Amino acid sequence: MSQFKECNLFLTLKLFLLSVYIFPGLGLGATLCGATRVSDKMLYVAAEALANFVSDEELGEGKVFPSLTKIRDVSRCVAVAVIEQAMEEGQAAKMNGVKIDDLDAYVHKKMYDPVYVPLVEKREISI
């Protein structure tokens, strides 16, 4: 019974993963450009982009991954690398014939931001 409750109302999960640095950006890039498959080279450029994202300051402290607080920037950077690779392989179905000058800005624009959008305009009330 407790399992049932937990699943439906309030779910505390322990996830063991660090691939959180890779897969969100990989998924974002692959779906944005309409890739037809995930190639080995795409995984490689994703890893390369992640490694190159680590700042010199962080490297100096002995860190080999960027701070998790920058995860959205990491994902964007990984997504851009994946899209560029897909375009090179001729796999970016949604990008064919589309010329994008600033891929980074394009991906940024396409990313979802979890902000509250008011449904109605606020008004002055006196209660």
Next chain:
Amino acid sequence: MASISYLRSSDESRILGLGDLGANGMGIPIGKLSLYCAAGGIAPHRVLPVVIDAGTDNEDLLDDDFYMGVQKRRLKGPDYFQLVDEFMQAVKHRWPNVLVQFEDFSSDKAQILLNHYRDDHLCFNDDIQGTGATTLAGVLGALRAKGETVNDLGNQRIVIAGAGSAGIGVAQVLMQAMLEQGRTPEEAKDCFYVVDATGLLGVEQNDALSPEQRTFTKEVDGGMPLDEVVKKYKPTMLLGMTGVGGLFKEEIVREMAEHCERPVLFPLSNPTIKAECTAEQAFEWTNGKCIFASGSPFDPVSIDGKTFYPTQCNNSEYTYTIHTHDTAHRFTCGIEIICL
């Protein structure tokens, strides 16, 4: 349309260390997809968690009146693959551009499914490919910390302790990366020294090894123990995937620092007691020169007033608290990502 949220598909035959959860594993794809939204900026209405309920072999669940999944034994063999194939076809038919992320399939099925679908479906397996890419990124990051560039991977001498699936998996990922960087297979192979409990993998063992392990066998010095391999071949990187706590002894670690300006030490086994060496040992024995990442969490280490932050490189443990959202608005647009 909303009925699809109850399509409980995914074979939860291997969830982390939790065992066979059957349909109760639904929280895992939900959690993964929450990360897609939070970390990747994918809109929440464009993702769909799926659990393929192929039954369960968990006795408790088979007897539990409140278990919501199919109370039958797991499908096996062709029946099972038929079920997954029906799902894959249906999903591609409904959303042709969908990305399917496989997750938590037991290892005997994961590779078969990935090989079968990766060429004509947009899909990947996070346990195999995501973890591999993350480990590769850690190694490439370590190269940058050494003052080299990511393209110097092929110039390394890499000793891998542990010839199990984890050790060989990492060796394959690194070798693939060297090939992507333009090395020949022979050049790439020469960079690796794989050592297991019986010593350095040598050609004389070939008959007893899997084809994957055989890639990395050496012509000479088969059976040489780890400390001598380190002494003789002067590796620049030492990666541990043995699950043998304390395997990287003081003289091995000191020897690494002896012949190498910035040795890379990655004891990737977890939990902490199984780590090949601790962060404190690694930094102390190398006078803070090593670049360290581990599979288990360690606290920062201070040596001579300088603080070093150990990186946790794989299977990091995070706790997420997830509120289930109202799913009513979920199915307004095409689905882009499905997490199995």
